[in-house]
Amino acid sequence: MVCITDPVVLRKAAVSRHQYRFYFSGQFILPCVPSLIEDYLEQFQRVFTALGRQFSEADLEQLRQIVASCLVEGYSASTHANLILDYQVDANTGGIKYTARTEIGNVAGQYQGWIRDRPAPLFRDFPDAKALHVAAKLESELGANPLHILEIGPGTGRNTIPLARRGYHVDAVEITPEFAEQIQAAASQESLSINVQVGNFLDPLVRFRLRHYHLAYASEVVAHLHDLDELRLLFAKVADYLIPGGLFLFNTFLPIAEYLPEPVIKELSMVHCCMLFTKAEIYQALDGLPLQYVMDEPQLKYEQQHQKPEDWENLGWFGLWSSGRGLFDLPEGQEPPIELCWLILQRI
Amino acid sequence: MFRKPEVIEFKVGSPLTQPPVSPSVITDPQILYDAMMGRFNSRIYARGEISLPAIPSLVDYYLEGLDQIFTSLGKQFSEEEIQQLRHNLISQLEQGFRASPHSYIVLRYDPSDNGGISYNISTVVSTMAEQYNSWLSTRQTPLFGSQPDAKLIEVVKQIPGRPQDIAVLDIGAGTGRNTLPLARMGYAVDALELTPAFADQIKEAAQAENLAIRVYNADILSPLARMAPAYYSLIFASEVVSHFRTADEIRLLLAKVCDGLHSGGGFLFNTFVAIDGYEPDQMTRELSQINWSTIFTRRDIQTAMDGLPLTLIEEVPVYDYEKSHTPPEAWPPTGWFENWSLGRDLFWLPDHRPPMELRWLVCRRL
Numbered sequence: 195m196v197c198i199t200d201p202v203v204l205r206k207a208a209v210s211r212h213q214y215r216f217y218f219s220g221q222f223i224l225p226c227v228p229s230l231i232e233d234y235l236e237q238f239q240r241v242f243t244a245l246g247r248q249f250s251e252a253d254l255e256q257l258r259q260i261v262a263s264c265l266v267e268g269y270s271a272s273t274h275a276n277l278i279l280d281y282q283v284d285a286n287t288g289g290i291k292y293t294a295r296t297e298i299g300n301v302a303g304q305y306q307g308w309i310r311d312r313p314a315p316l317f318r319d320f321p322d323a324k325a326l327h328v329a330a331k332l333e334s335e336l337g338a339n340p341l342h343i344l345e346i347g348p349g350t351g352r353n354t355i356p357l358a359r360r361g362y363h364v365d366a367v368e369i370t371p372e373f374a375e376q377i378q379a380a381a382s383q384e385s386l387s388i389n390v391q392v393g394n395f396l397d398p399l400v401r402f403r404l405r406h407y408h409l410a411y412a413s414e415v416v417a418h419l420h421d422l423d424e425l426r427l428l429f430a431k432v433a434d435y436l437i438p439g440g441l442f443l444f445n446t447f448l449p450i451a452e453y454l455p456e457p458v459i460k461e462l463s464m465v466h467c468c469m470l471f472t473k474a475e476i477y478q479a480l481d482g483l484p485l486q487y488v489m490d491e492p493q494l495k496y497e498q499q500h501q502k503p504e505d506w507e508n509l510g511w512f513g514l515w516s517s518g519r520g521l522f523d524l525p526e527g528q529e530p531p532i533e534l535c536w537l538i539l540q541r542i
Numbered sequence: 543m544f545r546k547p548e549v550i551e552f553k554v555g556s557p558l559t560q561p562p563v564s565p566s567v568i569t570d571p572q573i574l575y576d577a578m579m580g581r582f583n584s585r586i587y588a589r590g591e592i593s594l595p596a597i598p599s600l601v602d603y604y605l606e607g608l609d610q611i612f613t614s615l616g617k618q619f620s621e622e623e624i625q626q627l628r629h630n631l632i633s634q635l636e637q638g639f640r641a642s643p644h645s646y647i648v649l650r651y652d653p654s655d656n657g658g659i660s661y662n663i664s665t666v667v668s669t670m671a672e673q674y675n676s677w678l679s680t681r682q683t684p685l686f687g688s689q690p691d692a693k694l695i696e697v698v699k700q701i702p703g704r705p706q707d708i709a710v711l712d713i714g715a716g717t718g719r720n721t722l723p724l725a726r727m728g729y730a731v732d733a734l735e736l737t738p739a740f741a742d743q744i745k746e747a748a749q750a751e752n753l754a755i756r757v758y759n760a761d762i763l764s765p766l767a768r769m770a771p772a773y774y775s776l777i778f779a780s781e782v783v784s785h786f787r788t789a790d791e792i793r794l795l796l797a798k799v800c801d802g803l804h805s806g807g808g809f810l811f812n813t814f815v816a817i818d819g820y821e822p823d824q825m826t827r828e829l830s831q832i833n834w835s836t837i838f839t840r841r842d843i844q845t846a847m848d849g850l851p852l853t854l855i856e857e858v859p860v861y862d863y864e865k866s867h868t869p870p871e872a873w874p875p876t877g878w879f880e881n882w883s884l885g886r887d888l889f890w891l892p893d894h895r896p897p898m899e900l901r902w903l904v905c906r907r908l
Contacts, residue, residue, distance in 0.1 A: 398797035404851055404908065427771035427801055434800075434851045434908070482804055483772055 213246045219282035225465045226268030226275040226296060229458035234261060238279070247290045257292070264296045273420055273464050274299035301418050304467075305349075305370040317349050318512055321356040322413055323500035324493070324536050328443050329357060332408050336439065340387070344407040344435055346395045346428075346444075347415035351377035351388075358386035365407075366390045367400055396427050402435045409441050416446040417534075419469050426479040429539070433484050436541035442485065445493050445534050446471055447518065453531035459521070463532075468521045470532060480539070488538040496536060552626065555617030556584065556658030583616030584657025595832050596638030596645040596665065599825035601631050608649070617659050630663055638665040643787065643831035644673050670785055674737040686716050687875025690723040691780050692867035693858070693902045697810050698724065701775050705729045708775045711802060713762050713795075714782035718744040718755075725753040732769075736761040763794055769802040776808045783813035784900070786836050792846040796905075800850050803907040809852065812860050812902050813838055814885060820897040826888070830898075833887045837898050851908040860900040 198204060220241075224234055235258055242249060249257065261277065268275030276299070281292040308316050333341045345366040348354040350373050358364050358381065366388065368374040374390045381388035393400040395415075410432045419425055432442045447463070447470050449455055455463070455470050463470040471479070473490075480487065494516050498506055514520060518530030568574060592611070594604055605628050612619055619627065631647070638645030645668060651661040677685050701708050705728035715721045715733035717740050725731045725748065733755055735741040741759040748755040760767040762779075777799050786792060792813070799809045814830065816822055816839045822830070830837040847854065861883045865873060874880045881887055885896035 398794060398801055401797065401849055404849065423768070423771055430772040430801065433805075484805060 214288035216246065217283045217285075218245055219280070221281070222277070222279040223297075224277045224279075226265045226277055227458070227461045227465055228262065228265040228269050229461050231258065231262050231265060234265075234277075242281075242290055245290075249290075260294045264294050268296035268298060269461065269464075271296070272298045272300060273418060273467065273469075274301065274304055300369075302370045306372065309370075309372055315350065315352075317352050317414075318505070318509065319352065320501065320505045321353045322493075323497050325353050325411055325413065325443065326356065326360075327500070328411075328441060328538070329360070329362060329409055332441060333362075336408055338408050341409065342407045344402055344410040344432075346410065346412040346432075347418075348377060348390065349373055349414070351380055353411065353413060354388055354390075355380055355384075355386065358388045359384070361387075363387040364389070365402060367393050367395050367402075369394050395431065396424060404434055405437050407435050407440055408437060409443065410436055412442075412444040414445060416444055416471070417467050417469050420464065422471065422475055422479055425471060425476070426483075429479055429483050429485055432539075433541055438541055440541045441488070442539040442541070443536065445536050446476075447521075447532045448473060448490065448535045449532045455532075463521050466520050468515065468518070468532070470521075476537070484542040485539040486542055488540050490535045490537045493534045493536050552623075552630070552662070553654040553656060553660045554623040554627070554658050555612050555619050556654065556656045579616075586616050587653040588615040588617065588659055589652045590650070592649045593646045593666075594635075594649070596635045596643075596647050597825070597828045597832060598632065598635045598639050599828050601628060601635055604631060604635075612651075612659065615659075627661075634663045634665050638667060639828065641665070641667040642669050643828075644668040644670065671737045675739055678739055684717065684719065685876070686719045686781070687872075687879065688719070689868060689872050689875055690720045692864050693860070694720055694778055694780065694810060695723075696867070697778075697808060697904060698727075698729065698776055701808070703775075709773055711769060711774045711777040713777060713779040713799075714785075715744055715757070716740055716781070718747055720778070720780060721755060721757075722747055722751070722753065725755050726751070730754070732756045732758070732774075734758045734760055734762055734767065734769075762798060763791055767798075769798065771801050772804045774802050774807055775804065776810065777802055778810040780810075780812055783811055783838075784834055784836055786813075787831055789838060789842040789846045792838065792843065793850075796847055796850055796852060800852060800907060805907060807907045809905040809907065810902065811905075812900050813843070814898050815840060815843070815857075815901045816898045822898075830888045835882065835885060835888045835898075835900075837888070843903070847905075852905045853908065854903060855906050856902070856904040858902050860902050863902060 198207075222238065235254070238257065239249060239254070261279070264277045268277060276297045277294060278297055279292055279294045281290050283289075284291040305316070329341060329343065332338065341362040343357055343362050343364045345354055345357075345364055348366040348368050349370075354364050354366055354377055364387065366374075366377065368377065368390055369392070371392045374392045377388060377390045380386075381390070391400070412428070416425065416428070419428070429442075436442065447468050449470060449472055454472070460470055477487070494513070511520075516534035518532040518534075521532065522530040524530055568577070592608070594600075605624065608627065609619060609624060634647045638647055646666045647663055648666055649661055649663050651659045654660040674685075698708075698710065707730075709730045709732070710724055712721045712724070712731060712733045715735045716737075718733065721731050721733040721744055733741075733744055735744065735757065736759070738759050741757050744755065745757045747753075748757065758767070762782075779795065783792060783795070786795075795811075796809070803809060814835050814837050816837055818840060821839065822837050827837060861880065864875075864883075868875070878887075883900040885898040885900070886892065888898070889896035
């Protein structure tokens, strides 16, 4: 036994001991992205280290397992799931005790947050040029009077109302109740032929008239999907409701041909509502369905050519999001390898 | 002393609660006999427990029976007490029935300190999975017979193509009576089963025989039970709809099936169907549920199918079809199958055919 008297060593020892009288607590809220488990753990460790607490290998392994299972649970349940890690000093041991849980949200909840926190209009206040053009083309080609349109995810009715004003009949299904009410109110005010129901198009009980619609339309909807199964279900249900020759117009993020997104990017794209499907995956989702791929083209370019310049000035978040910057934070001048595209499928 | 029950809710039926009738002296032997017995009945201590299936529409039937029992024990209920009992029964019956058709209400009665009885009513809820789980310990295997459904084999054989390219989904697979033979024939079978012990049995059997069966422990009616979209050539649900409770549940099943089938795919299921012209009343509908034989009318089924991309292409009685397509040595599949499929578990008419029977329905997805 050696008795220490060195003041430097003693000061360090005493201060180190003193650390255990510091109390703190905190919370991490992180989106459930299973592939980011190591990044998240590193982040936790950095914070805990800064707070003067080191995790042993065994403690770290336990944290890894708990966090990993929460991330997987949340990710598979919803596109809007968060991991919540609460931590505080354990008064008995002086170490850190923590609890981890997942919080499952949904798309409607996201938009209800927008209604609360953002100024209107939440989306652009002009319709998509492509929707109006495709509808007009179908009207003249099929001689349909009136044209029956099924709109999936109309939001606040940015397209629904202009389409109905042209004399088309629009049935719509909207996941956010407040949006559906807005559309219905506007429709009754102008006596427009619009029927909005609240629901998720992919819900088994949400059904529409079979072989009835000339055009099915889904703008900024596929970006919210969860996986390839949901995309296939969307296609299969749309195929039920379109008349032969009818079209399905929708937009989705497409990676450029040379770019194959790795799993972590795909997971992040889902969490950031820019769900990425490759063209090969879209063909896979269409396999055996009575729908045929007609065309795709970049949406931003198309819309820019056909919108009034003053509208185009005021794109808000849409300009950044549609060019892939909702997913990739790249400096100006460097373009992300994905962009929002218009796609058209035709019912055979 | 008698041990008091923990929950004393109602003290009723005391023979000593009537006020004295008249102040005059009585010598009439009959009146004196009644008076002595009335007093004596308060010294009879009755305790017991009665379990009744939770069927709300049987409340008056139950009430009558209970009244008779209590009267025979010398504990006559007053009109007000009967109404109170009725009120209590209804709320428990409804609560139990809502939770599950396999629920019971349990009425316990004990002597009360005023010479009557005190009673309380509770609900015992049992789920279908629990019921089936108990079959495993109380019944002989195979629980559902050893042969696959003949109709299923006929339908699956009509599908063109090599079995390994034909994806089939068995909804409510039980212990694998249909799943396993289909897998042995080479079909790509997935099985959905809500009783965990049954799902495990299929998994084990599949493993032992090296069959590539995917088994999911889930209830098809649960929002979380999702199947691969536009994927299956055939989906079938044998002895499943007889467990359903409402036509809305049939619609949900059919809608999910539409999502899982590819265009042109088939859906085979069986359900009890009332013969045309017979309209079951509420009591019959409730009783059919507790007898594992939920009755549906043709109109119920048509409404459930309304607007879905499904066409009904064939309908045959299960009993007749299966009997004529099963080897005699394998008939009947189980001890209960014949009476059950003919509707006799609901209507006990041993020498006649009840106004409903189990029927095979074959549908095609558009």
